[in-house]
Amino acid sequence: MKLNIALLAGDGIGPEVIDQAVKVSDAVAKKFGHEINWTSALTGACAIDAVGEPYPDETHEICMAADAVLFGAIGHPRFDNDPKATVRPEQGLLKMRKKLGLYANVRPTFTFPSLIDNSPLKRERIEGTDLIILRELTGGIYFGERGRKDDGNTAFDTCTYTREEIQRLAKLGFEMAMTRGKKLCCVDKANVLESSRLWRETVQDMEKDFPEVTVSYEFVDAVAMRLVQWPSSYDVIITENLFGDILTDEASVISGSMGLMPSASVGVHTSLYEPIHGSYPQAAGKDIANPLATVLSAAMMFEDAFGLKEEAEAIRAVVNKSLAEGIVTEDLAGKNKTYKTSEVGDWLAAHI
Amino acid sequence: MKLNIALLAGDGIGPEVIDQAVKVSDAVAKKFGHEINWTSALTGACAIDAVGEPYPDETHEICMAADAVLFGAIGHPRFDNDPKATVRPEQGLLKMRKKLGLYANVRPTFTFPSLIDNSPLKRERIEGTDLIILRELTGGIYFGERGRKDDGNTAFDTCTYTREEIQRLAKLGFEMAMTRGKKLCCVDKANVLESSRLWRETVQDMEKDFPEVTVSYEFVDAVAMRLVQWPSSYDVIITENLFGDILTDEASVISGSMGLMPSASVGVHTSLYEPIHGSYPQAAGKDIANPLATVLSAAMMFEDAFGLKEEAEAIRAVVNKSLAEGIVTEDLAGKNKTYKTSEVGDWLAAHI
Numbered sequence: 001m002k003l004n005i006a007l008l009a010g011d012g013i014g015p016e017v018i019d020q021a022v023k024v025s026d027a028v029a030k031k032f033g034h035e036i037n038w039t040s041a042l043t044g045a046c047a048i049d050a051v052g053e054p055y056p057d058e059t060h061e062i063c064m065a066a067d068a069v070l071f072g073a074i075g076h077p078r079f080d081n082d083p084k085a086t087v088r089p090e091q092g093l094l095k096m097r098k099k100l101g102l103y104a105n106v107r108p109t110f111t112f113p114s115l116i117d118n119s120p121l122k123r124e125r126i127e128g129t130d131l132i133i134l135r136e137l138t139g140g141i142y143f144g145e146r147g148r149k150d151d152g153n154t155a156f157d158t159c160t161y162t163r164e165e166i167q168r169l170a171k172l173g174f175e176m177a178m179t180r181g182k183k184l185c186c187v188d189k190a191n192v193l194e195s196s197r198l199w200r201e202t203v204q205d206m207e208k209d210f211p212e213v214t215v216s217y218e219f220v221d222a223v224a225m226r227l228v229q230w231p232s233s234y235d236v237i238i239t240e241n242l243f244g245d246i247l248t249d250e251a252s253v254i255s256g257s258m259g260l261m262p263s264a265s266v267g268v269h270t271s272l273y274e275p276i277h278g279s280y281p282q283a284a285g286k287d288i289a290n291p292l293a294t295v296l297s298a299a300m301m302f303e304d305a306f307g308l309k310e311e312a313e314a315i316r317a318v319v320n321k322s323l324a325e326g327i328v329t330e331d332l333a334g335k336n337k338t339y340k341t342s343e344v345g346d347w348l349a350a351h352i
Numbered sequence: 353m354k355l356n357i358a359l360l361a362g363d364g365i366g367p368e369v370i371d372q373a374v375k376v377s378d379a380v381a382k383k384f385g386h387e388i389n390w391t392s393a394l395t396g397a398c399a400i401d402a403v404g405e406p407y408p409d410e411t412h413e414i415c416m417a418a419d420a421v422l423f424g425a426i427g428h429p430r431f432d433n434d435p436k437a438t439v440r441p442e443q444g445l446l447k448m449r450k451k452l453g454l455y456a457n458v459r460p461t462f463t464f465p466s467l468i469d470n471s472p473l474k475r476e477r478i479e480g481t482d483l484i485i486l487r488e489l490t491g492g493i494y495f496g497e498r499g500r501k502d503d504g505n506t507a508f509d510t511c512t513y514t515r516e517e518i519q520r521l522a523k524l525g526f527e528m529a530m531t532r533g534k535k536l537c538c539v540d541k542a543n544v545l546e547s548s549r550l551w552r553e554t555v556q557d558m559e560k561d562f563p564e565v566t567v568s569y570e571f572v573d574a575v576a577m578r579l580v581q582w583p584s585s586y587d588v589i590i591t592e593n594l595f596g597d598i599l600t601d602e603a604s605v606i607s608g609s610m611g612l613m614p615s616a617s618v619g620v621h622t623s624l625y626e627p628i629h630g631s632y633p634q635a636a637g638k639d640i641a642n643p644l645a646t647v648l649s650a651a652m653m654f655e656d657a658f659g660l661k662e663e664a665e666a667i668r669a670v671v672n673k674s675l676a677e678g679i680v681t682e683d684l685a686g687k688n689k690t691y692k693t694s695e696v697g698d699w700l701a702a703h704i
């Protein structure tokens with residue numbers, strides 16, 4: 001099979017972790033007789049520096065032409081405390097999501113038995129956790145009208161949702177639940193927000209099409225609590241963009257395996273795979289970042305974008321092997337020997 | 353001193369826990385020679401049942417005439433899954449906040465040494481945590497324009513903030529930080545939202561008036577993570593209404609002492625004191641709910657609304673004593689003897 005993959009390394013540790021995912025993917029492709037055609041493109045702060053724009057048209061064309069996109073991370077602290085900056089790396093991310101129609105961010109949270117003691121939660125709280133948060137990614141307050149009034153002294157943002165946007169995301173959630181624990185939790189703030197009431201109404205109307213799925217409705221504040229208290233009680237969670245931003249990040253730290261969590265963004269035009277950790281600028285260029293989340297994102301890509309399940313399993317198996325044998329970066333090494341980012345990548349590629 | 357207090361017991365376990373706070377407050381008043389004049393009023397689902405309206409005008413007048421308001425909890429599950437219900441208990445809460453001008457919700461999260469093992473977090477993560485979240489309570493998306501378009505198939509909500517609203521809340525935050533650890537964290541989503549950029553800009557402008565306070569700016573998704581990872585790194589957190597709703601609830605469960613956390617809502621016209629737990633309808637009428645959060649809310653009221661610090665300390669001391677001696681409700685009893693809600697209240701009042 002020929003696989004055309006757009007490669008968006010981005011900023012910070014992005015390029016380093018992407019390099020390892022490329023090595024591992026090439027090794028898998030070789031083993032299984034596939035041919036990968038990688039096309040690199042700029043995005044984020046590095047694209048602003050190069051062409052003054054965080055998601056250049058050329059990058060968009062490369063993504064549109066690809067079968068899948070493998071993404072590192074973007075962002076640079078020099079933009080964070082400057083509320084008046086007019087061009088921001090994050091705008092590139094939002095533009096990319098919108099233009100590629102990446103409407104569903106799929107974020108699994110699961111545990112690795114060998115890493116469970118890294119969790120800030122007690123073992124008995126986190127054990128058995130295996131949940132997926134499906135975050136709507138191209139609607140809501142991220143993309144509504146916003147601006148200033150009264151000489152800049154009043155600011156507003158608008159959260160808008162249409163029934164179709166909700167149905168599209170919820171359908172994916174119901175289907176995913178059917179392949180797993182058959183439980184779906186719709187998270188909203190329907191006791192206050194009109195957009196949340198539309199979410200709840202729409203999902204309630206869809207229940208009859210998936211009679212086997214047990215659906216619950218919970219308020220976002222209650223879920224922020226229960227994710228810490230009883231994360232293993234969840235199966236598939238669906239929610240709107242801003243709530244998803246907060247809850248996926250909260251969920252990511254409870255497993256103790258933040259540096260290992262992959263994600264997918266399912267799109268109308270293509271799909272994108274990326275580690276959930278950010279650009280981690282303090283570590284950039286030091287060859288110390290953990291590449292496993294990006295490698296596991298490549299595994300998700302093989303399985304979901306290309307239907308290559310065996311290849312995905314081969315990647316997951318070699319990752320488990322590296323964990324078992326302690327071939328890990330400093331964040332996971334404890335008192336044991338530490339490997340460099342590139343050494344972990346080399347080891348994984350060699351042991352596929 | 354004459355203390356005029358409006359008593360809003362509300363729904364679910366509200367009346368039971370409020371009863372105990374009244375007993376303890378009366379005992380303190382007697383001991384220190386004060387006279388409390390309690391005036392009860394309806395709010396929440398019980399007010400809807402009685403007069404068709406969750407925050408009746410009569411209740412508002414009673415609150416306006418009082419020096420402080422002691423509040424239980426409101427809400428009833430029969431409203432939760434009915435997105436079309438037109439009168440909801442929560443509307444009463446929002447109307448009350450707005451009409452009383454309760455612009456700042458003050459939510460401390462701290463630990464009780466004897467309860468630290470109840471926390472879902474590991475001991476070393478939670479030990480030493482002592483933070484306050486200041487949530488803006490009368491602005492933002494809770495009170496913006498909202499509605500439907502396109503035959504009900506599009507829903508929108510608007511988040512609006514003015515510079516004055518932000519200044520008022522932030523000023524309280526800076527002042528509070530000055531009496532504590534002198535650290536202030538402003539939580540927003542300034543990489544996406546215009547209202548968040550106004551928050552950041554406004555707080556940045558105020559930094560010069562409080563040169564001793566170290567101010568940091570963090571994105572809400574990052575804070576949702578760090579609250580679970582390193583809660584003890586925070587001192588005072590200020591944030592807008594919706595982020596505050598989510599983060600205060602998340603923070604409330606990490607201490608392991610959810611049933612003990614009090615809160616205050618500081619207002620233009622009066623201030624309101626309430627436990628942070630909800631109406632817990634499953635336990636209503638069973639005399640099993642933990643009254644300590646409400647009793648500690650009364651302590652906050654003595655100190656903050658009336659400047660009666662000694663009286664507040666007397667309440668806190670007797671609460672600590674009850675914990676040390678195991679005079680506790682079932683949620684805290686473990687394998688030991690369990691006391692009823694009313695028994696705990698009686699014991700506290702007798703030991704003031």
Ligand SMILES: CC(C)[C@H](C(=O)O)[C@@H](O)C(=O)O
Nearest residue numbers: 075090093094245543544573
């Ligand atoms: C960088 C930011 C705009 C982005 C978001 O809020 O969506 C990030 O937090 C994420 O979750 O991918």
Ligand SMILES: CC(C)[C@H](C(=O)O)[C@@H](O)C(=O)O
Nearest residue numbers: 191192221427442445446597
């Ligand atoms: C009941 C609801 C409207 C309310 C809120 O969101 O403010 C509650 O969650 C709270 O935090 O007091």
